[in-house]
Amino acid sequence: MEALRAEASPERAAINEYPLLDAKRVLRIYKKLNISTIAELRDSLESGELAQRMGDRAARYIREALTQRTQFLLYEADRMAAAVETFLLDRCRVTRAEAAGEFRRRVEVVSELSFVVETADFDSVCRRLPEFGGGTTPVAVADDEASFLLPSGILLRLCRAVPADWGSALIKATGSQRHVRKLRSTASYPEEIAVYQAAGLPFIPPELREGRDEIKLAAAGKLPRLIAESDIRGELHAHSTASDGRNTIGQMAAAARQRGYQYIGITDHSQSLKLAGGLSEEALWEQIREIDQWNERLDGIRVLKSAEVDILADGSLDYPDELLKELDYTVCSIHSRFGLGKTEQTERVLRAMDNRYFTILGHATGRLLLKRPGYELDIDRIVRHARDSGCFFEINSSPDRLDLSAENARSAAQAGVRIAIDTDAHSIRDFDLVRYGIDQARRAGLSRELVLNAMTGAELGNLLALRRK
Numbered sequence: 050m051e052a053l054r055a056e057a058s059p060e061r062a063a064i065n066e067y068p069l070l071d072a073k074r075v076l077r078i079y080k081k082l083n084i085s086t087i088a089e090l091r092d093s094l095e096s097g098e099l100a101q102r103m104g105d106r107a108a109r110y111i112r113e114a115l116t117q118r119t120q121f122l123l124y125e126a127d128r129m130a131a132a133v134e135t136f137l138l139d140r141c142r143v144t145r146a147e148a149a150g151e152f153r154r155r156v157e158v159v160s161e162l163s164f165v166v167e168t169a170d171f172d173s174v175c176r177r178l179p180e181f182g183g184g185t186t187p188v189a190v191a192d193d194e195a196s197f198l199l200p201s202g203i204l205l206r207l208c209r210a211v212p213a214d215w216g217s218a219l220i221k222a223t224g225s226q227r228h229v230r231k232l233r234s235t236a237s238y239p240e241e242i243a244v245y246q247a248a249g250l251p252f253i254p255p256e257l258r259e260g261r262d263e264i265k266l267a268a269a270g271k272l273p274r275l276i277a278e279s280d281i282r283g284e285l286h287a288h289s290t291a292s293d294g295r296n297t298i299g300q301m302a303a304a305a306r307q308r309g310y311q312y313i314g315i316t317d318h319s320q321s322l323k324l325a326g327g328l329s330e331e332a333l334w335e336q337i338r339e340i341d342q343w344n345e346r347l348d349g350i351r352v353l354k355s356a357e358v359d360i361l362a363d364g365s366l367d368y369p370d371e372l373l374k375e376l377d378y379t380v381c382s383i384h385s386r387f388g389l390g391k392t393e394q395t396e397r398v399l400r401a402m403d404n405r406y407f408t409i410l411g412h413a414t415g416r417l418l419l420k421r422p423g424y425e426l427d428i429d430r431i432v433r434h435a436r437d438s439g440c441f442f443e444i445n446s447s448p449d450r451l452d453l454s455a456e457n458a459r460s461a462a463q464a465g466v467r468i469a470i471d472t473d474a475h476s477i478r479d480f481d482l483v484r485y486g487i488d489q490a491r492r493a494g495l496s497r498e499l500v501l502n503a504m505t506g507a508e509l510g511n512l513l514a515l516r517r518k
């Protein structure tokens with residue numbers, strides 16, 4: 050501990066907050082310029098001292114690393130990773146390339162891409178990569194490892210492995226560091242599963258490898274069987290042209306049926322949300338009758354009557370009870386007064402949950418990844434209240450929300466509260482987003498039993514009826 054403490058320095062920790070900065074290189078610059086903080090580094094860049102004393106190349110590197118965007122949402126990273134993989138296989142002629150790192154663990158915001166590659170000539174791979182995307186910059190290149198800055202600003206790490214060692218190399222590159230450290234032995238094996246077996250464990254899915262309790266659970270044979278996309282039987286949060294969606298109820302229902310779903314809930318906005326075309330009471334009554342007609346006409350899918358009901362500032366719901374009563378269930382969300390204090394905001398939600406027609410809490414914290422933090426809420430209190438009053442949560446699968454977070458979903462699941470994996474679809478194309486919600490559900494350790502829309506239509510109907518008694 051003492052030895053580590055002596056080695057650690059706050060200067061170094063600050064450098065690590067910028068994933069594109071190479072700590073060794075920056076510490077060399079610190080020494081030469083006799084500075085010790087990121088702020089001083091910026092000053093020396095602005096004053097031109099850095100360029101004068103370290104050269105234009107160094108200055109350009111620091112400027113890029115300090116200013117370029119370094120964090121990306123998973124759907125952006127998916128696109129970039131696919132392009133990198135194609136380039137590695139087709140242009141760099143690697144025999145095998147497999148994505149690893151936080152990207153493979155499906156962390157909701159990623160700052161680097163990491164690939165394990167098999168190749169007879171790593172040198173030539175590193176010489177070709179700068180052609181990627183019209184200009185990729187090498188950051189550090191060694192015999193079996195290299196990193197590059199892609200034009201988008203994301204860092205790409207490559208690690209070379211031979212077939213006999215592929216499994217262990219992939220585990221190390223996937224991380225997390227805490228998981229790998231707790232695993233202790235990563236002896237050489239061609240497949241990941243063999244590495245785990247040698248440690249007396251079953252395969253641990255990448256989404257669980259955060260070094261929390263997954264190794265202990267695996268050793269005890271208690272790893273959850275994680276939810277998969279094929280377990281999803283319906284969609285419970287979808288907008289139609291009646292509010293701000295782009296497809297009609299009929300089109301949404303047909304697309305859901307084509308995915309093999311048994312049910313789709315139509316959750317257009319409620320009357321207070323005028324900006325998003327919220328439905329007046331009369332319009333919702335009319336939609337209820339329209340859905341009855343659809344259900345008479347459609348085979349193989351059931352359209353559920355619902356609404357995304359605003360939770361008003363005082364905790365009341367945006368429609369009267371006699372109208373809410375006609376719906377199969379509700380998704381209740383906060384779309385206003387984000388700035389309330391933590392206690393007030395929390396009590397607003399608790400009061401809303403006391404209404405027997407409150408079913409699912411929509412995007413619980415309101416966070417928008419890389420844009421705004423969620424509103425202040427006491428999530429633990431809300432989880433307890435949901436459990437006691439029979440309400441549910443959703444994981445909103447929209448890639449810039451992913452709300453509940455994996456951490457909050459884990460708390461809800463531990464309290465036994467069921468969670469819907471919703472896409473909040475505003476068009477039929479949005480149904481595909483469900484996989485991002487699945488990613489986070491898996492990171493939260495959710496099994497099928499805890500997922501509301503993994504239930505059959507009949508099971509769900511019974512559960513929803515129970516809530517209203």
Ligand SMILES: [Zn+2]
Pocket residue numbers: 357382384411412
């Ligand atoms: Zn909403």
Ligand SMILES: [Zn+2]
Pocket residue numbers: 286288357473
């Ligand atoms: Zn919505």
